[in-house]
Amino acid sequence: MKGKKKDYLLLKIATIFLVILFLFIAQRSFDAYILRILNLSGIYVILGVSLNLINGFTGQFSLGHAGFMAIGAYASALLYMSPELKEVNYFIAPLIWPFSVIQVPFVFSLIFAGLLSAGVGFLVGAPCLRLKGDYLAIVTFGFSEIIRVLFNNLQSITNGPLGLKGLPTYTNLWWSWGIAIFTIWFIKNLVNSSYGRALKSIREDEVAAEAMGVNLFYHKVLSFVVGAFFAGIGGALLGSLLMTIDPNSFGFAMTFQIIIIVIVGGLGSIAGSVIVGILFAILMEVLRAVESPMNILGLKIPGIPGMRMLIFSILLMIVVLFFQQGLMGTREWSWEWLHHKLTRTKKELEEGS
Amino acid sequence: MSILKADHLTIRFGGLTAVSDFYLDLEEGELVGLIGPNGAGKTTVFNMITGVYHPTQGEIYFRDQKITRQSVDKITALGIARTFQNIRLFANLSVIENVMIACHLRIKSSVLSAAFGLPSYLQEENYIREEAEKLLKEVKLENFKNYVAGGLPYGEQRKLEIARALATHPKLLLLDEPAAGMNPQETKELMAFILEIQEKYKLTIILIEHDMKVVMGICKRILVLDYGKTIAEGNPEEIQHNPEVIKAYLGVEANYA
Ligand SMILES: Nc1ncnc2c1ncn2[C@@H]1O[C@H](COP(=O)(O)OP(=O)(O)O)[C@@H](O)[C@H]1O
Numbered sequence: 348m349k350g351k352k353k354d355y356l357l358l359k360i361a362t363i364f365l366v367i368l369f370l371f372i373a374q375r376s377f378d379a380y381i382l383r384i385l386n387l388s389g390i391y392v393i394l395g396v397s398l399n400l401i402n403g404f405t406g407q408f409s410l411g412h413a414g415f416m417a418i419g420a421y422a423s424a425l426l427y428m429s430p431e432l433k434e435v436n437y438f439i440a441p442l443i444w445p446f447s448v449i450q451v452p453f454v455f456s457l458i459f460a461g462l463l464s465a466g467v468g469f470l471v472g473a474p475c476l477r478l479k480g481d482y483l484a485i486v487t488f489g490f491s492e493i494i495r496v497l498f499n500n501l502q503s504i505t506n507g508p509l510g511l512k513g514l515p516t517y518t519n520l521w522w523s524w525g526i527a528i529f530t531i532w533f534i535k536n537l538v539n540s541s542y543g544r545a546l547k548s549i550r551e552d553e554v555a556a557e558a559m560g561v562n563l564f565y566h567k568v569l570s571f572v573v574g575a576f577f578a579g580i581g582g583a584l585l586g587s588l589l590m591t592i593d594p595n596s597f598g599f600a601m602t603f604q605i606i607i608i609v610i611v612g613g614l615g616s617i618a619g620s621v622i623v624g625i626l627f628a629i630l631m632e633v634l635r636a637v638e639s640p641m642n643i644l645g646l647k648i649p650g651i652p653g654m655r656m657l658i659f660s661i662l663l664m665i666v667v668l669f670f671q672q673g674l675m676g677t678r679e680w681s682w683e684w685l686h687h688k689l690t691r692t693k694k695e696l697e698e699g700s
Numbered sequence: 701m702s703i704l705k706a707d708h709l710t711i712r713f714g715g716l717t718a719v720s721d722f723y724l725d726l727e728e729g730e731l732v733g734l735i736g737p738n739g740a741g742k743t744t745v746f747n748m749i750t751g752v753y754h755p756t757q758g759e760i761y762f763r764d765q766k767i768t769r770q771s772v773d774k775i776t777a778l779g780i781a782r783t784f785q786n787i788r789l790f791a792n793l794s795v796i797e798n799v800m801i802a803c804h805l806r807i808k809s810s811v812l813s814a815a816f817g818l819p820s821y822l823q824e825e826n827y828i829r830e831e832a833e834k835l836l837k838e839v840k841l842e843n844f845k846n847y848v849a850g851g852l853p854y855g856e857q858r859k860l861e862i863a864r865a866l867a868t869h870p871k872l873l874l875l876d877e878p879a880a881g882m883n884p885q886e887t888k889e890l891m892a893f894i895l896e897i898q899e900k901y902k903l904t905i906i907l908i909e910h911d912m913k914v915v916m917g918i919c920k921r922i923l924v925l926d927y928g929k930t931i932a933e934g935n936p937e938e939i940q941h942n943p944e945v946i947k948a949y950l951g952v953e954a955n956y957a
Pocket residue numbers: 713716718736737738739740741742743744745
């Protein structure tokens with residue numbers, strides 16, 4: 348038992364070292380195209396895992412992730428953009444004070460983005476999570492749309508439909524994957540804790556959970572607010588990666604992408620959301636080709652925008668029809684699992700020789 | 701000392717009066733049986749005591765504290781636990797997780813110390829796990845602790861529900877047809893087990909049961925409901941010879957009446 352514990356520690360240190368080494372090499376030598384995909388992967392992982400906490404582990408169906416991402420993206424941009432850059436962007440109506448003059452380091456803007464998102468999450472979630480029944484989906488869908496419309500019209504805060512352009516690219520692999528790993532670690536700890544068991548009990552049977560002393564309201568709000576926190580940070584990272592944000596890019600299509608990641612990966616599987624989050628980012632880039640004009644056997648096919656989402660929707664349907672539990676079900680990776688695999692292959696090798 | 705007082709409870713669902721004028725003053729340490737034909741309102745009484753339903757009229761006192769409009773989880777925290785007639789385990793979670801969830805109401809560590817895995821939390825987690833294992837040993841389910849709860853045989857599921865209820869540290873335990881679906885041998889074991897935990901944990905118990913043998917065997921006091929009304933109350937002897945009860949059970953359980 349002691350030896351195993353030591354093995355796990357070694358395994359953890361080795362993994363962390365390998366990840367840092369990979370990020371270091373990747374950040375220094377990979378080209379911009381690959382880096383962009385890797386950064387997007389990290390961000391999708393943050394978004395997928397955090398939505399899975401709400402939809403998969405707690406069984407509350409939220410459709411509000413894009414709304415929280417928008418809040419995070421704008422809140423952080425308003426904080427990390429330089430006053431000069433703001434002046435260039437807000438040429439129709441000037442940005443209101445004090446946003447027009449402040450500028451804070453990226454890390455603080457991220458924390459603020461998360462906290463603001465979480466705060467709004469509380470205000471949106473609390474009223475409907477108090478009620479019995481599935482009001483969350485409707486309310487969060489409405490919330491997301493309201494945010495979009497609001498951000499289109501608050502010209503002197505968000506710059507309206509023009510959006511914000513020329514954002515500085517602070518997001519790099521250290522930020523995107525550093526935070527992705529933190530998100531995975533934090534949410535994995537949470538769902539495996541007593542609080543996490545309470546969340547899962549709500550998913551399993553609300554009546555029984557409450558009868559066993561689980562405060563339904565507190566735990567539902569907890570899960571929703573934590574999810575909103577990470578969605579806000581994910582949105583902030585995305586804004587700074589893409590260098591441009593506008594309200595309409597945080598529409599329902601954005602939430603739908605995250606929902607696909609969560610369902611295809613498996614409701615209630617962090618490993619599933621991580622794998623599919625990464626695959627999703629890669630496929631989104633690879634499949635870009637299907638949206639550009641093609642020439643197949645002399646047949647000219649014009650570019651069809653939205654073709655990728657059509658493919659993903661079909662993929663989603665296949666998964667829902669044939670793998671009801673998603674690719675991973677509720678299975679997880681763990682250090683034990685990895686240890687088991689490694690020691691087994693070692694043994695097999697030894698036996699073989 | 702009175703542990704529970706159900707003071708003239710009446711509840712209506714639309715036009716139907718499911719329970720009317722239900723009165724029960726329960727002494728600490730009692731084991732009371734609640735019987736009656738299907739649809740008599742027995743489960744509804746449990747649902748009122750545990751706060752799932754609020755009575756249309758009447759009040760409920762638990763150790764002299766009014767709990768009539770308290771929320772379900774607060775009532776559980778005060779010391780009333782229950783099992784369900786139609787088993788309601790967390791079917792996709794493991795056996796031990798089912799019990800550990802019922803320990804959650806005593807957790808002191810904050811959610812952040814849990815998510816960051818701080819030592820103070822990990823110690824509590826260990827403590828909860830140990831207690832859950834102890835309870836599982838008591839219902840002889842310790843060898844199934846990592847099994848999925850929904851996969852257990854019916855009788856074992858019922859026992860797991862009792863272990864889960866005990867994990868909330870109740871003073872008053874409400875058992876809703878715990879012997880349903882058990883064979884005679886299991887039922888006999890269950891009766892002994894109920895008496896055992898009552899003694900061990902100083903419990904007061906209300907037992908709803910269809911199997912008259914069980915109720916007559918272990919309850920000193922029995923209440924009989926029919927169409928929501930309490931038609932008889934007394935010791936097993938009195939109940940068996942009560943003409944109203946015989947009429948209500950006529951044909952069905954005549955051999956016991
Ligand atoms: N939530 C409810 N809504 C409407 N009627 C109900 C509800 N709960 C129970 N009842 C009715 O109350 C009566 C008593 O039910 P119940 O307490 O489950 O009976 P028992 O447990 O004695 O078999 C039944 O007629 C049942 O249909």
